[in-house]
Amino acid sequence: MxxxxxxxxxxxxxxxxxxxxxxxxxxxxxxxLILSNNPNRLAFVIxxxxxxxxxxxxxxxxxxxxxxxxxxxxxxxxxxIWDEDFExxxxxxxxxxxxxxxxxxxxxxxxx
Numbered sequence: 001m002x003x004x005x006x007x008x009x010x011x012x013x014x015x016x017x018x019x020x021x022x023x024x025x026x027x028x029x030x031x032x033l034i035l036s037n038n039p040n041r042l043a044f045v046i047x048x049x050x051x052x053x054x055x056x057x058x059x060x061x062x063x064x065x066x067x068x069x070x071x072x073x074x075x076x077x078x079x080x081i082w083d084e085d086f087e088x089x090x091x092x093x094x095x096x097x098x099x100x101x102x103x104x105x106x107x108x109x110x111x112x
Contacts, residue, residue, distance in 0.1 A: 013111050015042060020106050026050075027097035027104050031060040034106055035093040043089060043109040045079040048072065050102020056095050058088065064098040071095075073102070 001009075008014060024034045027050070034056070035044060048054045048071035055068030056078050062068040069078050080089040095104060 013042075015109050016112055018108050018110055021108055022106075024095070024106065025103060026101040027052075027054045027095045028101050029064070029097055029099065031062050031094045031096045033060070033092060034095040034104065035108060037090065037092040038108070038110060039090045040111045041082075041090045041108050042111055043079065043081040044093075045077055045107050046071065046093065046095065047075065047077040047105045048102060049075070049105055050097070050100070052100050052102045053098040054095055054102060054104065055098075056093055058091055058093060060094050062094045062096045064096050068096065 022033055022036055024032055046056055051073050053073055054071040055062050055064055057068040071078055082089045
């Protein structure tokens with residue numbers, strides 16, 4: 001049975017993956033919105049592909065030294081899934097870089 005059918009049978013939901021939904025492919029030294037508020041988001045991952053440290057938080061007050069969740073350089077990541085992280089999975093997320101403009105990748109799984 002295809003996975004889409006299994007998900008529909010078990011959870012009564014259809015999903016799709018969306019890469020870089022806000023078209024943010026690089027962090028900056030000022031906060032940028034990487035994931036908008038989306039109550040239909042079931043999961044997401046944000047990956048720091050660059051050589052500089054990045055930080056993510058639920059507010060544009062994220063900083064590169066005192067406020068946020070650290071994403072180490074060269075692959076540091078942060079993910080949320082609805083059944084472990086609850087409502088914050090669907091909230092807006094902001095990102096900032098400690099220096100430069102490192103590449104970042106985001107992927108969200110949404111209900112449609």
